[in-house]
Amino acid sequence: MKDIYQIAVVPGDGIGPEVAAAAVRCLDALFGPAGPLVLREHPAGAELYRRSGESFPAATYAACRDADAILHGAAGLPGIVHPDGTEAGLDFTLRLRFELDLFANIRPIRLYPGVRSPLAEVAPGGIDYVIVRENSEGLYAARGAGAQLRGELAVDTLVQTRKGVERIVRQAFELARSSRGAPADGVRRVTCVDKANVLRSYAFFRAVFDEVAAEYPEIEAEHGLIDAMAMYLVTRPGHYNVIVTENMFGDILSDLAAATIGGLGLAPSAEIGVTQGLFQASHGSAPDIAGKGIANPYGTLLSAAAMLDWLATRHADARLGAGARRLRQAVEAAIAEGVLGRDLGGRYGSAEITEAVCARLG
Amino acid sequence: MKDIYQIAVVPGDGIGPEVAAAAVRCLDALFGPAGPLVLREHPAGAELYRRSGESFPAATYAACRDADAILHGAAGLPGIVHPDGTEAGLDFTLRLRFELDLFANIRPIRLYPGVRSPLAEVAPGGIDYVIVRENSEGLYAARGAGAQLRGELAVDTLVQTRKGVERIVRQAFELARSSRGAPADGVRRVTCVDKANVLRSYAFFRAVFDEVAAEYPEIEAEHGLIDAMAMYLVTRPGHYNVIVTENMFGDILSDLAAATIGGLGLAPSAEIGVTQGLFQASHGSAPDIAGKGIANPYGTLLSAAAMLDWLATRHADARLGAGARRLRQAVEAAIAEGVLGRDLGGRYGSAEITEAVCARLG
Ligand SMILES: CC(C)[C@H](C(=O)O)[C@@H](O)C(=O)O
Ligand SMILES: CC(C)[C@H](C(=O)O)[C@@H](O)C(=O)O
Numbered sequence: 248m249k250d251i252y253q254i255a256v257v258p259g260d261g262i263g264p265e266v267a268a269a270a271v272r273c274l275d276a277l278f279g280p281a282g283p284l285v286l287r288e289h290p291a292g293a294e295l296y297r298r299s300g301e302s303f304p305a306a307t308y309a310a311c312r313d314a315d316a317i318l319h320g321a322a323g324l325p326g327i328v329h330p331d332g333t334e335a336g337l338d339f340t341l342r343l344r345f346e347l348d349l350f351a352n353i354r355p356i357r358l359y360p361g362v363r364s365p366l367a368e369v370a371p372g373g374i375d376y377v378i379v380r381e382n383s384e385g386l387y388a389a390r391g392a393g394a395q396l397r398g399e400l401a402v403d404t405l406v407q408t409r410k411g412v413e414r415i416v417r418q419a420f421e422l423a424r425s426s427r428g429a430p431a432d433g434v435r436r437v438t439c440v441d442k443a444n445v446l447r448s449y450a451f452f453r454a455v456f457d458e459v460a461a462e463y464p465e466i467e468a469e470h471g472l473i474d475a476m477a478m479y480l481v482t483r484p485g486h487y488n489v490i491v492t493e494n495m496f497g498d499i500l501s502d503l504a505a506a507t508i509g510g511l512g513l514a515p516s517a518e519i520g521v522t523q524g525l526f527q528a529s530h531g532s533a534p535d536i537a538g539k540g541i542a543n544p545y546g547t548l549l550s551a552a553a554m555l556d557w558l559a560t561r562h563a564d565a566r567l568g569a570g571a572r573r574l575r576q577a578v579e580a581a582i583a584e585g586v587l588g589r590d591l592g593g594r595y596g597s598a599e600i601t602e603a604v605c606a607r608l609g
Numbered sequence: 610m611k612d613i614y615q616i617a618v619v620p621g622d623g624i625g626p627e628v629a630a631a632a633v634r635c636l637d638a639l640f641g642p643a644g645p646l647v648l649r650e651h652p653a654g655a656e657l658y659r660r661s662g663e664s665f666p667a668a669t670y671a672a673c674r675d676a677d678a679i680l681h682g683a684a685g686l687p688g689i690v691h692p693d694g695t696e697a698g699l700d701f702t703l704r705l706r707f708e709l710d711l712f713a714n715i716r717p718i719r720l721y722p723g724v725r726s727p728l729a730e731v732a733p734g735g736i737d738y739v740i741v742r743e744n745s746e747g748l749y750a751a752r753g754a755g756a757q758l759r760g761e762l763a764v765d766t767l768v769q770t771r772k773g774v775e776r777i778v779r780q781a782f783e784l785a786r787s788s789r790g791a792p793a794d795g796v797r798r799v800t801c802v803d804k805a806n807v808l809r810s811y812a813f814f815r816a817v818f819d820e821v822a823a824e825y826p827e828i829e830a831e832h833g834l835i836d837a838m839a840m841y842l843v844t845r846p847g848h849y850n851v852i853v854t855e856n857m858f859g860d861i862l863s864d865l866a867a868a869t870i871g872g873l874g875l876a877p878s879a880e881i882g883v884t885q886g887l888f889q890a891s892h893g894s895a896p897d898i899a900g901k902g903i904a905n906p907y908g909t910l911l912s913a914a915a916m917l918d919w920l921a922t923r924h925a926d927a928r929l930g931a932g933a934r935r936l937r938q939a940v941e942a943a944i945a946e947g948v949l950g951r952d953l954g955g956r957y958g959s960a961e962i963t964e965a966v967c968a969r970l971g
Contacts, residue, residue: 395809
């Protein structure tokens, strides 16, 4: 336990500043003026790159590395790219993942009471699982390293290591063991998603999964091929409990999963390593709606709650654990009472949603 | 135009023989005893591998190569694998794709009248697009070539070539130009799906897409990131017309898309190159329901119709074009009249569905 926790807040691009401001406002309201968090803002992103040629200043990197946790709005603007065609604004997230070894990207998928799923036959509470996305290797290991030859050919290499697969699979089983949730049939399970039928790297992922699974005999272990899983998350989302997969597949499945619970506006994420954590909503910077005051901040607020939980466990600090619970309950209450933005068929703006949550912090 | 077309029929594994038999029965009924097709069966698959150590005999390969078209049931059995952990039964499909250069995998996604989508707000006719999956390179180029080092590391390399991307993108635009269908807003469009924001090979795919798109100014060209697209196929399927993407992404999106129209049982595919075509349903061998007489043959029947269309165009043979129309109409009529299997909430078995289609061939 510490007296004070330094939080590096990076608003980023598009709607990033709006949703980050919402989180700062709620964290301030949660703990009051003498609270345990010190929130300090730092610049990064596509807009900064456009203005200065630098997307992720060294000072911001140092602040993130040295902070107790990092809270991010959103980053990236489609037109602002590096010479190789990839987006400059994504340097922040992607470099932090690799350089701070934030290997576990934890993405809870939950259909909240008060939200209608686009899936016809899903009952409230009928979707409640967690995607554990490997966040430090896989196809993303190729970022910045792929080759392009004379405009004739381009290659990127997918890498899976024993260490990388073992630790993410273990994380998934630990989560399945410790979480109170369970799928509709009451069976705790971890589903390994791969393409082991076609590619060696995924067959390797599966083989390592099977080894680790043997250490957890009380938890059901199953395999799903990525293509079939893309179907199953639509046709039987209630079956899943914890899903573990390679970086690229996790990227795809987590957006798909978010669609089934009402969209990315409700999907938080926690990217954690051994010494640091990055917390941001799963959504992007949505430049089309930026600056209009209509961005949905719930994903970021839920990510801030995940940050408090992570800090609470790491530093054995009950204040933060209690704060996480209050913040999460306030978000759930606001959603259940119909305080929804346009993305969910409601009429509330970012500021109104934020105040509604603050009013329910109790 | 030829007098006779040689069709290599490969039943394969699991439900493969059942759905292939359904197609053979309907093609026989369509043309009668003196028809233009000669259908001959050849062995391949996981079961054959288990018995003989050979998944894809040279004689079957030669028959497929030399036939006018190839009709496949389904292949693969999960436990039957090569030493590297990948599935032996898939050699048939995957080797044909690469060795016969079947570069375009055309997967129409259509919500048929009579079928309920799992998506709540989709009207009948509200989903009608085509996924054009690159079928000869991308991440699948690594099959059999990836490295695994001392159980510590595994790699697979994604390859995109200018030639490969150009020809698949051109195929997509030609399809958008020639097809009568159009999305809800009436705009003909081709959507390029990639992960250009993060990886060079996908940025390359997008750059080549943009070049080819410029040759088709009358068709709207747009980009979608794979993660966002996995969401959009759930939240706004009516927007899409023709989608073009890399091999692995196409694999994932086509199963997801099939889920939205009632499942893989209704999803045909046509894998075509310059000189040969392979026609099979998008589904796998479903060993859990094999031999029970309950497999849904519609996907294979629709694939057989696609085969007739392809042969009709290639050989300027109106008999085959008319046959394709009659077969497709019979399938659509049976579906619309509620002749559905268990996968779609109906009570009909494979044989009953097959006879219902034959009875409607007119
Ligand atoms: C913004 C982008 C780099 C990122 C990713 O591709 O991982 C995002 O889509 C995500 O899911 O976190
Ligand atoms: C059976 C398998 C090799 C195949 C693939 O992965 O391409 C299948 O999933 C498909 O979509 O055609």
